[in-house]
Amino acid sequence: MDTVVKRIIANIKKGDQEAFAELMDLYKDQVYHIVYRMLGNVHEAQDVTQEAFLRAYMNIDTYDEKRKFSTWLFRIATNLAIDRIRKKKPDFHLEDNVPGTADLDYHSQFSNEDPLPEDQLLQLEMQEWVQAEIMKLPPKYRAAIILKYLEDLSLKEIGDILNLPVATVKTRIHRGREALRKSLGE
Amino acid sequence: MACSKNQLQKIHRYMDEEMNDEEQKMLEEHVSDCGDCAAHLKEMRQTVAIVQSTSHFKAPDDITQNVMNQLPKQPPAKKGKVWLQKHPFMMTAATFFLVFIISLASGFSPDANQIAVQGEGQFYVDESNGVVIVPEGEAIYGDIRIENGDLNVEGEVHGDVTLVNGEHIQASAGGVTGEIEEINAFYERIWHHTKIFISDVFSLSSDTTEQTDLSIWF
Ligand SMILES: [Zn+2]
Numbered sequence: 001m002d003t004v005v006k007r008i009i010a011n012i013k014k015g016d017q018e019a020f021a022e023l024m025d026l027y028k029d030q031v032y033h034i035v036y037r038m039l040g041n042v043h044e045a046q047d048v049t050q051e052a053f054l055r056a057y058m059n060i061d062t063y064d065e066k067r068k069f070s071t072w073l074f075r076i077a078t079n080l081a082i083d084r085i086r087k088k089k090p091d092f093h094l095e096d097n098v099p100g101t102a103d104l105d106y107h108s109q110f111s112n113e114d115p116l117p118e119d120q121l122l123q124l125e126m127q128e129w130v131q132a133e134i135m136k137l138p139p140k141y142r143a144a145i146i147l148k149y150l151e152d153l154s155l156k157e158i159g160d161i162l163n164l165p166v167a168t169v170k171t172r173i174h175r176g177r178e179a180l181r182k183s184l185g186e
Numbered sequence: 187m188a189c190s191k192n193q194l195q196k197i198h199r200y201m202d203e204e205m206n207d208e209e210q211k212m213l214e215e216h217v218s219d220c221g222d223c224a225a226h227l228k229e230m231r232q233t234v235a236i237v238q239s240t241s242h243f244k245a246p247d248d249i250t251q252n253v254m255n256q257l258p259k260q261p262p263a264k265k266g267k268v269w270l271q272k273h274p275f276m277m278t279a280a281t282f283f284l285v286f287i288i289s290l291a292s293g294f295s296p297d298a299n300q301i302a303v304q305g306e307g308q309f310y311v312d313e314s315n316g317v318v319i320v321p322e323g324e325a326i327y328g329d330i331r332i333e334n335g336d337l338n339v340e341g342e343v344h345g346d347v348t349l350v351n352g353e354h355i356q357a358s359a360g361g362v363t364g365e366i367e368e369i370n371a372f373y374e375r376i377w378h379h380t381k382i383f384i385s386d387v388f389s390l391s392s393d394t395t396e397q398t399d400l401s402i403w404f
Contacts, residue, residue, distance in 0.1 A: 017257055020253075024253060025250060028245040028250060029242070029243075031245070033243065042246075050249060050256070054253055054257070059361070127240050130239075131240070134237070145237070149234060149238050170198075174198045177198070181230055184232075184236055
């Protein structure tokens with residue numbers, strides 16, 4: 001795995017643009033997932049994912065090959081997502097916040113034209129509810145919880161991505177977990 | 187809610203699997219006797235299970251193609267080259283050294299810690315943190331020079347960046363298309379001004395921005 005990534009990055013540095021498509025295919029789902037969980041909106045998630053890859057390409061020379069590529073890439077992506085959340089606060093997008101339409105966005109995840117069977121619908125509601133609760137977390141707790149429980153990354157990796165000491169990552173996970181316990185338990 | 191703050195901390199450590207066998211046993215014993223802590227631990231585990239039950243989904247199909255269409259035709263410029271390597275003539279500049287220590291004295295005058303920015307475009311200065319920020323969505327066309335401050339490019343800089351006593355913060359991975367030159371240590375600062383002096387005297391460089399900088403120092 002790692003040797004594949006190294007080879008691809010070496011090719012990109014040599015100017016082989018097509019190699020970048022290979023790199024994207026390896027990481028796009030994970031980047032998109034992280035960003036979607038942080039922003040809770042498919043359009044913004046796509047936008048930020050594309051921006052993150054574009055920046056990764058433009059800055060590929062600053063990537064230190066001794067470190068894990070995914071850590072570097074996720075750092076760019078989470079920084080962009082956090083920036084986006086901060087900017088979003090004052091002016092809300094209509095489509096994001098009209099009560100009762102939150103699920104519209106979620107449904108568009110599934111390009112299924114047939115009506116959904118009952119159990120799938122239930123599953124979908126559950127997903128929406130959890131996402132809504134994640135969105136209530138302050139961004140700094142949100143990022144730590146997503147990376148830990150949805151991406152299953154180690155505390156050390158999360159610290160590297162968020163540029164925080166491991167002790168701080170722990171505190172954020174504890175607080176985020178506690179906040180979710182309260183809100184999910186209501 | 188756990189019966190005490192102390193027990194709550196222990197529950198978190200237990201969940202993070204950070205306890206040794208003895209601590210673990212003690213907590214388990216406590217939980218079996220304490221209804222509050224038992225409930226708290228159970229809820230916490232359920233919370234994690236619920237969060238983890240959410241499904242992963244794939245990125246939209248057109249993401250790769252959209253990005254590929256936006257890549258510049260030329261491969262990205264190499265960044266962060268060591269300036270001395272590009273200017274080997276510097277190594278012979280010792281003759282001018284003394285001259286520059288004198289002229290630099292004015293450079294370390296009382297306002298030496300003030301952030302000074304040269305460049306045209308939209309940026310703002312976060313004075314409390316000593317950072318010059320080019321906000322996202324902004325593009326600066328031309329060179330920038332910053333003294334006594336760091337640079338955080340969230341937008342784009344289409345030009346070269348010179349940082350005296352500051353650094354380029356990579357956190358947001360904003361784009362700088364030109365060269366980034368960081369001159370941080372005192373001696374590097376001297377070398378840099380020596381370079382400007384040489385380029386002026388010998389016309390070794392056609393870089394006009396550096397020429398205009400001379401007015402500050404002479
Ligand atoms: Zn207790």
